[in-house]
Amino acid sequence: MIKDLLHSAPSLLNFGVYFGLAVLLLLAVLGFVTYGILSERKIMGFMQLRIGPNQIGGKWGLLQTVADVLKLLIKEDTIPKKADRPLYILAPVIAFAPAFMVLATLPFTDAFQFADIGVGLLYYVAISGISTIGIVTAGWASNNKYSLIGGMRAAAQMISYEIPLVMSLVGIVLLTGSLNLNDIVAAQEKVWFIFLQPIAFIVFMIASVAELNRIPFDLPEAESELVAGYHVEYSGFRWAFFMLSEYVYMFAMATLTTVLFLGGWNSIPFLDFIPGAIWFGLKFSAVFYILVWIRVTFPRIRADQLMEFGWKVLLPVALANIFLTAIIKEIVSLF
Amino acid sequence: MSVSGELIAFFGVALVAILGGVLLITLTKVVHMVIALVFTFLSIAGIYLLLSAEFVAIVQILIYSGAITIVMLFGIMLTKHRENDEPSKGGWRKFSLLLAIAGFAVAVYLGIYDLDIPVQPTALHEENTKQIGIELFSKYVIPFEVMSVLLLVALVGAIVLAKKDNEEGDRS
Numbered sequence: 220m221i222k223d224l225l226h227s228a229p230s231l232l233n234f235g236v237y238f239g240l241a242v243l244l245l246l247a248v249l250g251f252v253t254y255g256i257l258s259e260r261k262i263m264g265f266m267q268l269r270i271g272p273n274q275i276g277g278k279w280g281l282l283q284t285v286a287d288v289l290k291l292l293i294k295e296d297t298i299p300k301k302a303d304r305p306l307y308i309l310a311p312v313i314a315f316a317p318a319f320m321v322l323a324t325l326p327f328t329d330a331f332q333f334a335d336i337g338v339g340l341l342y343y344v345a346i347s348g349i350s351t352i353g354i355v356t357a358g359w360a361s362n363n364k365y366s367l368i369g370g371m372r373a374a375a376q377m378i379s380y381e382i383p384l385v386m387s388l389v390g391i392v393l394l395t396g397s398l399n400l401n402d403i404v405a406a407q408e409k410v411w412f413i414f415l416q417p418i419a420f421i422v423f424m425i426a427s428v429a430e431l432n433r434i435p436f437d438l439p440e441a442e443s444e445l446v447a448g449y450h451v452e453y454s455g456f457r458w459a460f461f462m463l464s465e466y467v468y469m470f471a472m473a474t475l476t477t478v479l480f481l482g483g484w485n486s487i488p489f490l491d492f493i494p495g496a497i498w499f500g501l502k503f504s505a506v507f508y509i510l511v512w513i514r515v516t517f518p519r520i521r522a523d524q525l526m527e528f529g530w531k532v533l534l535p536v537a538l539a540n541i542f543l544t545a546i547i548k549e550i551v552s553l554f
Numbered sequence: 555m556s557v558s559g560e561l562i563a564f565f566g567v568a569l570v571a572i573l574g575g576v577l578l579i580t581l582t583k584v585v586h587m588v589i590a591l592v593f594t595f596l597s598i599a600g601i602y603l604l605l606s607a608e609f610v611a612i613v614q615i616l617i618y619s620g621a622i623t624i625v626m627l628f629g630i631m632l633t634k635h636r637e638n639d640e641p642s643k644g645g646w647r648k649f650s651l652l653l654a655i656a657g658f659a660v661a662v663y664l665g666i667y668d669l670d671i672p673v674q675p676t677a678l679h680e681e682n683t684k685q686i687g688i689e690l691f692s693k694y695v696i697p698f699e700v701m702s703v704l705l706l707v708a709l710v711g712a713i714v715l716a717k718k719d720n721e722e723g724d725r726s
Contacts, residue, residue, distance in 0.1 A: 303583070303585070303586075305586070306585065306586065306589065309589070313589075336608060337608055337609075337681065337682075337683060338608050338609055338612050338683055341609075341612045341613070341616065342612055344616060345612045345613075345615040345616035345619075345620060346615065348615070348616060348619070348620030348621070349592075349596075349615070349619055349620065351620070351624060352589070352592055352619070352620075352623060352624065352627070355624065355627050355631075356585070356589060359585055359627075359631055367631070371628070371631070371632075374624045374627065374628060375628075377624075378621060378624060381620075398683060
């Protein structure tokens with residue numbers, strides 16, 4: 220349906236339909252964020268032998284996040300006197316807008332996807348890099364030393380971990396021969412890339428957790444040393460925007476992991492009577508659960524260890540993986 | 555020339571690019587300038603996209619808006635600098651500047667207005683990532699390799715410089 224829409228003549232009606240679909244996706248993502256946070260807190264509680272939210276909205280605390288968001292909405296919006304006012308206001312926008320933009324190319328199922336561009340994989344990496352500028356700007360504009368340190372750490376970390384992230388994907392691109400996410404899913408119809416590229420998968424998981432600024436790598440907002448990092452001075456809905464962009468990125472990253480390594484909406488053999496959307500949902504939930512699991516299990520690493528690990532371990536491993544993939548591909552194609 | 559979606563998109567993107575450039579010159583705080591520069595970079599990527607050079611557009615965002623800007627921000631934030639540059643003064647200087655700008659504008663207008671670029675149908679817009687790759691590794695292998703050696707030299711040089719600094723710091 221979307222493909223017909225993209226190829227049809229431009230008109231106001233088509234624009235309206237497309238706009239409506241985008242709003243629908245935004246609402247769906249907001250719904251995911253609401254219940255993603257709740258499930259994350261529940262899983263964390265379960266793993267740490269606590270109960271987790273259980274007061275608002277019945278036994279499972281189903282309305283806990285809704286109440287939290289409401290509280291943020293009606294909270295006073297403070298701007299520090301010495302802050303750089305225009306940048307302080309602009310920073311959450313720069314941080315959030317790319318988070319939603321990256322969703323445009325992600326194929327959820329063969330029918331439910333928005334844009335199908337040739338360089339979809341690079342598009343994700345490039346656009347998500349813009350968010351870093353928002354975070355650095357926020358850290359600088361707050362005029363607070365903790366937030367500045369947080370912003371600096373965010374920039375350093377995102378630059379160093381973006382490289383192994385991209386390098387780990389080169390193996391997949393070599394095997395598929397395309398940067399298009401649809402082609403990548405189509406190439407996994409028989410074997411998922413997690414089995415063909417296990418090293419790449421491990422490197423990708425680690426680098427993606429670092430890109431998401433989640434716990435073993437959450438130095439930009441390490442609350443025990445930097446109070447809250449780059450968003451110390453933010454409150455109310457501006458702060459919510461940073462959190463929102465973080466969770467939308469989590470949504471996008473889980474989707475990307477599913478598409479790249481777990482075969483997207485492809486089913487496992489003999490079970491293809493189950494629709495692709497359900498397969499996608501299952502795999503997506505599994506990736507999300509693993510991300511939460513990592514957060515609960517690992518302690519935060521030190522800043523110097525972070526850099527050393529990224530440059531001295533992840534990058535060489537990713538490069539070796541490219542080398543290995545190229546050699547194996549050539550040997551296989553000989554026969 | 556009829557008004558099409560492409561034209562509107564081009565004007566929007568071009569406007570942002572020029573605005574970013576103007577703001578880059580007129581703003582007084584260095585960090586504000588870098589943010590204005592980001593908008594220029596992004597809208598230039600938009601123009602590439604309108605010319606259906608998707609790979610170049612994405613790489614523009616990845617390298618310029620992502621990496622280079624952040625390195626610049628790092629440099630600015632971590633070094634000492636005057637927060638505000640003083641505006642230059644002098645009536646004569648401004649007047650001659652105006653004349654020069656007007657002359658440049660006229661020259662560019664005259665140059666562009668009658669410019670005729672012969673258009674020939676090409677297949678460059680189809681799968682241009684693949685085409686770039688094939689060109690790069692068949693026709694332009696030597697320049698590509700020389701570039702990589704150059705970058706390697708720069709990398710090694712940077713490491714050597716950083717290393718030296720560190721040792722002196724340890725001794726003192």
